[in-house]
Amino acid sequence: MRKHFTYFFFEKLHYKFKYSILSLMIGFLAISCKDKKNEEATPTNLSKETNTYSADIATRWTELQLLLIKSTPGYAPPVAARTLGYTSLALYESVVHGMPNYQSMVGQVNGLTSLPKPDVTKEYSWGVVANSALGTLITQLYPTTNDINKRAIDSLKKNIESNLKVAIENPATIERSKAFGIEIANAIFEYSKTDGGHQGWDNNFPSDYKTPVGVGLWEPTSTQKIPLLPYWGKIRTFSSLNMTTNPVAPTNFSYKEGSDMYKLAKEVYDTGKALTNEQKAIANFWADGGNTITPPGHHFNIANIVLKKEKVKLDKVAEVYAKVGMAVSDAFVACWRGKYTYNLMRPITYIRQAIDPQWSPLLSTPPFPEYASGHSSGSGAASEILTSIFGNNYEFTDNTHNGTYPDRTFKSFYEYADEATISRLYGGIHYRQGNENGHKNGTEVAKNILKFKFKTGA
The missing domain is CATH 1.10.606.20 (Vanadium-containing Chloroperoxidase; domain 2)
Structure with missing residues (x-):
């Protein structure tokens, strides 16, 4: 009887020990998986993909740019081509993180060594990001356009943003997306300044x-x-x-x-x-x-x-x-x-x-x-x-x-x-x-x- 009791006691103790070890292992794995999930999170996991947004966000900006090219002094064909090149690159970089299987042009495009990156733990609206990036960069690249055009730029930016806001519940997502778009635009604008064609609209016929x-x-x-x-x-x-x-x-x-x-x-x-x-x-x-x-x-x-x-x-x-x-x-x-x-x-x-x-x-x-x-x-x-x-x-x-x-x-x-x-x-x-x-x-x-x-x- 005593022998049986001793066996039962140690068997129970062994069971509790195994259960404790198993619980610790499960807890450790859960924490590890959680950490791994955070490490591997991408904006695509947390945000709607770029292909869920309307093409109008970009095509409307191009239509406005064509009007700007017609009515802004100094926009000769090479200048217009350069500007369309940079605004297009900015658009791509503003939404590429929401495009699975696509990648940034950093390290590929001549002289483009770095660009801001989104916070992988946060949600973004790629439509808002694109609108913010294009509105900001176009303002920077057409500084000499007339006041009517400047108002048109501001109006289009607000109109597109207003339409996009309807589907976004979290105001922080809107502000974060706008801020990231501005970051991309500013980075592309600074990059553009180094190509030798900066402000080409202002010096079509150099006197020297x-x-x-x-x-x-x-x-x-x-x-x-x-x-x-x-x-x-x-x-x-x-x-x-x-x-x-x-x-x-x-x-x-x-x-x-x-x-x-x-x-x-x-x-x-x-x-x-x-x-x-x-x-x-x-x-x-x-x-x-x-x-x-x-x-x-x-x-x-x-x-x-x-x-x-x-x-x-x-x-x-x-x-x-x-x-x-x-x-x-x-x-x-x-x-x-x-x-x-x-x-x-x-x-x-x-x-x-x-x-x-x-x-x-x-x-x-x-x-x-x-x-x-x-x-x-x-x-x-x-x-x-x-x-x-x-x-x-x-x-x-x-x-x-x-x-x-x-x-x-x-x-x-x-x-x-x-x-x-x-x-x-x-x-x-x-x-x-x-x-x-x-x-x-x-x-x-x-x-x-x-x-x-x-x-x-x-």
């Missing part, structure tokens, strides 16, 4: 530039004697590869009848003398000259047309804008590098000196060297990006000039780019080589942007 003089070199074609943005080709590109992606050299200059250069000029002359109504329509549709949304704006409007047609969400808009924006901006830098490397005279100058002193082109000749074509470079870049995302044989209607020129329908993005390219020959302001080589270079520039790894594990 000495125009080269020589046979075959650019000569003023109007009262504007200093050419547009002669230093633009030196600014930093988004892709480091695009710092050296340049159009091939133009053909050797010659006034000799029968030379390759003469043939190029003669083609411009002959085409201009026999333009069909369709060719005139094409030239005018793609002119995008002064006081318009500019060629970069036209490419962005085409992107908007497609994005609305596809009924995408905010995540897709952010990706498309980032790729198109950086590609078109880099294409204009590369194009301007070529312009001031070769300083080739415009067709109007050549033709009047060597073929017909009374000839004039359909379109007014802009005040900077010919080679290569900015329109062609930008359309080559944009079409390559859009094709990579939406595929070849994508039919769409371009209504950019609704009410001014009839809409034009294209069976693919390459088809629209080809038409934009040839339009400059019809307009009489570029030789064929400037159009075609600019287009090819824009395509190569875009391919370098597509080498960025937007997706994790790509």
Whole structure:
């Protein structure tokens, strides 16, 4: 009996000991799992993903930017392209943390070494973040716009925020999201200041530039004697590869009848003398000259047309804008590098000196060297990006000039780019080589942007 009692006592004690150890282990595991959960938490766990937000948050800002470009002094095509590039990058970085399988461009984009990060233990509204980032950066990048435009910026920012607030229960989430958007905008703005193109709108025609003089070199074609943005080709590109992606050299200059250069000029002359109504329509549709949304704006409007047609969400808009924006901006830098490397005279100058002193082109000749074509470079870049995302044989209607020129329908993005390219020959302001080589270079520039790894594990 005594032996049995002793056995029972120690058995019970052993049971309690095992139970205590087991409880301690379960408690330890629970704490460990809780700590691990905190360590591994991401904003995506706590916040609605970017793809739950409307694309309108971004497309409405682009529509406003196109109006700003038209009405803000100094927004020449390269300046407009740069600004659209930075605002698009800011949009992407403001929402990428809510996009599973996508990653920041930090460490990939040329010179972008760091950006603010969200608090992984807190909730964010990526729609509010995007609106705050775009509203802040656009204000910073259009400081000289008129008061009506400034009020429009403020009004759009408040309108979008007001609509988003309805679905957010916690006021702290709204304020946190706004603050993070401002952080991203300020960081991108500081980054933009270091590229060499800061405040380019304020110095389109630098008085310190000495125009080269020589046979075959650019000569003023109007009262504007200093050419547009002669230093633009030196600014930093988004892709480091695009710092050296340049159009091939133009053909050797010659006034000799029968030379390759003469043939190029003669083609411009002959085409201009026999333009069909369709060719005139094409030239005018793609002119995008002064006081318009500019060629970069036209490419962005085409992107908007497609994005609305596809009924995408905010995540897709952010990706498309980032790729198109950086590609078109880099294409204009590369194009301007070529312009001031070769300083080739415009067709109007050549033709009047060597073929017909009374000839004039359909379109007014802009005040900077010919080679290569900015329109062609930008359309080559944009079409390559859009094709990579939406595929070849994508039919769409371009209504950019609704009410001014009839809409034009294209069976693919390459088809629209080809038409934009040839339009400059019809307009009489570029030789064929400037159009075609600019287009090819824009395509190569875009391919370098597509080498960025937007997706994790790509």
